[in-house]
Amino acid sequence: MNDSAAAIATEKLAIGGIAGLRVDTWRRLGIAALIVLAAALPFGLSNYHVFELTLVMIYAIAVLGLNILTGYNGQISLGHGGFFAAGAYAAAILMHRYGVPYWATLPAAAFVGFALGVLFGLPALRFEGPYLALVTLAMAVATPQTLKYFSWTGGQQGIHLAKAMPPPGLPIDRDRWLYFFVLVVLLIAIRVAANMLNGRTGRAWMAIRDHSIAAAAMGIHTARYKTLAFGTSTLFTAVAGALSAIVVGFVAPESFSLFLSLSFLVGSAVGGIATIGGAILGGFFIEFVPNFANDISDAAPWAIYGLAMLLFMYAMPRGVVGSVGPLVAWLRARTRRSAAGEQVLSNSTSAK
Amino acid sequence: MHLFLQQIFSGLAAGAIYASMALALVMIYRATDLVNFAQCDMAMFSTYIAWMLVNADVPYWAAFAITLVVSFIGGMLIERIVIRPVENAPVLAAVVVTIGLLLILNALAGWLFTYTLQEFPSPFPDRPLFGALMTTRDLGIIAVTLVMLGLLFVFFRFTTIGLAMRAAAQNPASARLCGIKVGRMLAIGWGLAAAIGATAGIMVAPILFLDPNMMGGVLLYAFTGALLGGITSPVGAVIGGLIVGVTENLVGTYLIASQLKLTVALILIIVVLVFRPNGLFGTAIVRRV
Numbered sequence: 001m002n003d004s005a006a007a008i009a010t011e012k013l014a015i016g017g018i019a020g021l022r023v024d025t026w027r028r029l030g031i032a033a034l035i036v037l038a039a040a041l042p043f044g045l046s047n048y049h050v051f052e053l054t055l056v057m058i059y060a061i062a063v064l065g066l067n068i069l070t071g072y073n074g075q076i077s078l079g080h081g082g083f084f085a086a087g088a089y090a091a092a093i094l095m096h097r098y099g100v101p102y103w104a105t106l107p108a109a110a111f112v113g114f115a116l117g118v119l120f121g122l123p124a125l126r127f128e129g130p131y132l133a134l135v136t137l138a139m140a141v142a143t144p145q146t147l148k149y150f151s152w153t154g155g156q157q158g159i160h161l162a163k164a165m166p167p168p169g170l171p172i173d174r175d176r177w178l179y180f181f182v183l184v185v186l187l188i189a190i191r192v193a194a195n196m197l198n199g200r201t202g203r204a205w206m207a208i209r210d211h212s213i214a215a216a217a218m219g220i221h222t223a224r225y226k227t228l229a230f231g232t233s234t235l236f237t238a239v240a241g242a243l244s245a246i247v248v249g250f251v252a253p254e255s256f257s258l259f260l261s262l263s264f265l266v267g268s269a270v271g272g273i274a275t276i277g278g279a280i281l282g283g284f285f286i287e288f289v290p291n292f293a294n295d296i297s298d299a300a301p302w303a304i305y306g307l308a309m310l311l312f313m314y315a316m317p318r319g320v321v322g323s324v325g326p327l328v329a330w331l332r333a334r335t336r337r338s339a340a341g342e343q344v345l346s347n348s349t350s351a352k
Numbered sequence: 353m354h355l356f357l358q359q360i361f362s363g364l365a366a367g368a369i370y371a372s373m374a375l376a377l378v379m380i381y382r383a384t385d386l387v388n389f390a391q392c393d394m395a396m397f398s399t400y401i402a403w404m405l406v407n408a409d410v411p412y413w414a415a416f417a418i419t420l421v422v423s424f425i426g427g428m429l430i431e432r433i434v435i436r437p438v439e440n441a442p443v444l445a446a447v448v449v450t451i452g453l454l455l456i457l458n459a460l461a462g463w464l465f466t467y468t469l470q471e472f473p474s475p476f477p478d479r480p481l482f483g484a485l486m487t488t489r490d491l492g493i494i495a496v497t498l499v500m501l502g503l504l505f506v507f508f509r510f511t512t513i514g515l516a517m518r519a520a521a522q523n524p525a526s527a528r529l530c531g532i533k534v535g536r537m538l539a540i541g542w543g544l545a546a547a548i549g550a551t552a553g554i555m556v557a558p559i560l561f562l563d564p565n566m567m568g569g570v571l572l573y574a575f576t577g578a579l580l581g582g583i584t585s586p587v588g589a590v591i592g593g594l595i596v597g598v599t600e601n602l603v604g605t606y607l608i609a610s611q612l613k614l615t616v617a618l619i620l621i622i623v624v625l626v627f628r629p630n631g632l633f634g635t636a637i638v639r640r641v
Contacts, residue, residue: 070444123622126629130387134579135622141572142615149612262451269448300463306455310434313449317441 023332038183042176050175051247052287057179057186058243060283063267064193064276065236070265071273072197073229074209075124079136081261082143083234085251087113087241089147092159092251097152102164102246106185106239113238114231121230125223140261147253158252161245178247185243189236190276196232197276205229237264270312272319281320285312358486359601365490367597368497372552373567373574374581374589375501376545381583383521383541384435386446390453392567392574394430395549397457398423399557399566400465402550403472412475416554420547427546428539435542436535461564474558493555500551501590504544517541572614573600576621582634592632596621 042050066080090112091105100108120139127135147153166177196202204225207215216222245251267286271278293304316323373392380388388394401422405415434453438446476492508514519527520537528534553567560566577596581588599620604613625631 076444076447123626126626128629130381130583131579131625131629131631133387134575135625137572137575138618138622142618145612145615265444266448266451269444273442273444300459302455303459303463306452306459309448309452309455313441313445313452314437317438317445 023328027328035187039180042179047173047175050179054175054179054182054247055244056280056283056287057182058240058247058283059264059267059286060280061186061189061243062237062240063264063271063282063286064189064279065233065240066264066268067271067273067275067279068193068197068205068236069229069233070268071275072202072209073205073226073233075226075229076129076133077136077233078133078258078261078265079139079143080234080237080264081256081258082136082139083113083116083237084241084244084260084264085143085147085256086116086234087238088245088251088256089153089159089241090238091242091245092154092161093152095161095245096159103181105242105246109238109242110235113241114235116238117231117234118227120234121227124230125226137258137261140258143256144253147256153253154251156253158250158255161249161251163249164246182243182247185239189239193236193276201225201228266309268319270309270319272322272325275319275321275325278319278321355605359605360598361486362490363598363601364594365486365493365597366601367577367594368494369552369556369570369593370573370577370596371590371593372497372500372548372555373570374577374593375504375586376548376552377574377578378581378583378586378589379541379545379548381578382586383517383538384439384446385443386435386450387575388545389447389450389571390430390457391545391549392571393454393457393461393564394423394427394546395553395570396562396564396567397461398426398546398550399472399553399562400461402554403465403470403557403562406473412473419550419554423546423550424543426543428543430546431539431542458564465564467563467565470562472554472557472562489558496551496555500548504548504586513540569614572618573597576618579631580621580624582631585631585633588631588633 041053045053062080062084065083066077069075069077087109090109091102094100094105094108095102124132124135148156153159163174164178164181166172166174170177172180197205204215204220207218207220208222208225208229212222263286264282267282268279269282270285271280271282289308290301290305293301293308296304312320373395376391376395377388380386380391398419402415402419405418406412410418430453434449435446438449474489474492476489478487478489480487508518516527516532517537517540519530520532520534521541524534527537552570556570557566573596574593577593578589579592580595581590581592583589596617600613600617603617603620
């Protein structure tokens with residue numbers, strides 16, 4: 001490190017923040033620590049727990065897709081289980097029928113998800129609120145029936161897939177390999193989503209969500225951006241579906257019931273709909289709370305699950321991250337203010 | 353032609369059930385801007401109460417009346433205890449709360465009454481009528497629904513409390529200024545919706561047999577009926593529910609194997625909605641900038 005960089009670093013350390021560090025820096029450090037933790041975690045856990053965490057990340061990607069649509073663009077969807085199924089079946093059919101390697105099915109699933117989302121998003125432009133909820137709900141209900149009906153989807157039995165193996169020469173087993181595979185996809189998905197949401201597209205989506213007429217008056221092509229939001233959202237969810245087919249090694253119509261769609265919505269609401277980090281918490285909720293409920297009560301686990309949903313919503317109606325986020329923003333604003341104050345102070349002392 | 357009329361009538365009977373549930377959904381939507389996903393499971397739970405009473409040798413119509421009262425009180429309690437805390441929360445939080453309520457009621461019913469199918473008596477014998485065009489049971493369902501709709505109409509049109517409820521739904525702030533207890537009106541609305549659902553549940557139970565998932569399929573049809581009619585219009589909900597019932601039956605008979613009849617019926621209705629995005633009788637939401 002050369003002298004000037006060191007000087008800047010020490011100056012940054014000197015001004016404001018918590019324990020001498022800016023909140024932004026803390027955030028970066030936190031994210032880096034989380035990634036390191038996520039990379040280290042599978043080596044200390046049993047195979048089954050690694051598998052569970054892999055599913056958590058898959059759900060997180062699906063919920064992230066839903067967050068883009070519902071949280072950032074204000075379009076509610078009760079049918080994302082259908083797009084998840086589309087991705088899963090796209091991957092399964094490509095692998096099973098055409099012998100495509102598993103990693104190569106992801107772009108195909110992404111394309112299928114995006115295309116279906118845009119096709120679905122076009123009529124959805126005409127619907128708002130409960131009407132959009134109905135149309136998407138109808139899709140969620142129709143998905144298992146439709147999958148059962150056709151023979152190229154394997155009908156009732158579904159499709160069994162060959163196991164995805166780690167590349168030869170790598171000294172890790174299958175579960176851990178798939179964990180890292182999914183982790184990398186999750187990190188890419190988060191990066192892409194963050195870039196879109198922090199840029200022009202994200203601003204347009206949020207403007208439409210907050211006031212579509214005003215957004216249109218500002219020159220935002222409402223129809224185009226809403227359709228794009230639908231397509232992007234379903235792209236993420238379809239990729240998650242493809243990952244689930246690869247990891248579970250099996251697709252069947254009954255796995256993609258209405259309940260899955262509702263789970264995504266619940267995960268999204270629990271984590272915080274207009275957040276990225278909330279998607280990960282949502283993934284944890286979807287995967288672990290039902291198991292946890294099962295441990296508490298054998299007789300009526302779903303009652304416990306429902307109760308957990310109620311309690312979360314009462315305590316944090318904006319979701320976990322949605323409720324903690326304002327706190328962080330406040331802290332950041334505070335440290336910025338004190339940083340600015342110290343800047344003024346140091347300027348005045350140097351002027352002497 | 354005979355088959356066609358037969359299908360229309362049995363569709364109307366199913367449609368009467370959907371219409372009742374759709375009406376319950378519309379009542380809650382108008383009052384609180386919330387689609388109550390737990391509506392059908394509330395109805396299922398009410399039906400179990402009636403089933404317990406009937407099994408305890410309470411006469412049928414007495415059991416019916418007691419169930420309606422219990423459901424009414426139960427609905428009010430649910431509004432006060434479960435829904436109230438998210439009254440001012442984001443819509444999605446309230447939606448999640450109703451989904452949670454659905455899971456709780458469903459699991460509780462499974463735990464208390466087990467998942468085995470139970471027979472439920474019908475006051476109407478299953479006899480063919482008018483040269484086998486319809487059965488007495490279908491006619492009974494339609495008649496009970498019509499009586500219930502008539503009573504509701506009278507209630508909302510001619511009683512003070514009905515007027516107060518309409519005011520509270522239309523403009524809560526002004527209603528409150530007129531001295532109407534809006535919170536209490538919301539609770540009564542939930543109570544009424546629960547009682548309507550209970551009626552529908554008791555009517556449909558002899559046909560579908562009673563189990564905790566009995567009403568699962570009905571929710572979607574009721575929701576579709578409510579939206580087809582226009583989510584803000586009670587009359588529309590009833591007509592929408594009837595249309596859904598008849599469409600479902602005709603599609604199942606003439607168009608396609610019954611595995612896909614739900615899908616096809618939904619596609620038809622969505623196509624209608626594309627051309628009438630606010631439903632057949634709904635009013636467009638006008639927004640100011």
